[in-house]
Amino acid sequence: MQIYTALVATCASLIGLFDSGEWSCLKGEMEGFHKGRVSYVMSLVWTAVAWQTTSVGVVGLIFAVSSLFSNVISTLSLPIVPIFAVIFFHNKMGGVKVVSLLMAPWGFASYIYLSKLP
Structure with missing residues (x-):
């Protein structure tokens, strides 16, 4: 597939x-x-x-x-890629990258919070 x-x-x-x-x-x-x-x-x-x-x-x-665990790992690894790009490829850390780095953990935290609601 x-x-x-x-x-x-x-x-x-x-x-x-x-x-x-x-x-x-x-x-x-x-x-x-x-x-x-x-x-x-x-x-x-x-x-x-x-x-x-x-x-x-x-x-x-x-x-x-499980697919849930796979999605959790994928979501938590999203911020790591731009950090490695800055370290290894000497990319600039601009505002868009900072916002995207903050949105991945925020999305994960929102998912955890919403999954706990009845």
Whole structure:
């Protein structure tokens, strides 16, 4: 089931890429990447591998424990990604990132609070 979701998302992305004409800009974007073409391609490849690993892990959590636990772990791990991006990739910590970092725990706390109501 997870494979079909990823396949549909990939097809939709590729159709949008070619339909909009953005594919012609990819070469320039790759050459303009400040760390080089190989780093650009490796960033794309390892991002795809990481997302597939995450998807398999989430499905594994659903089978091993429960979908509730899987959603809890996914929600709690959301703020970790921007923090790692700031540390490892030296991204700037702007207002949008701060708000998104605060919204994930807030959403989790709201879920816990609302689940306790009768």
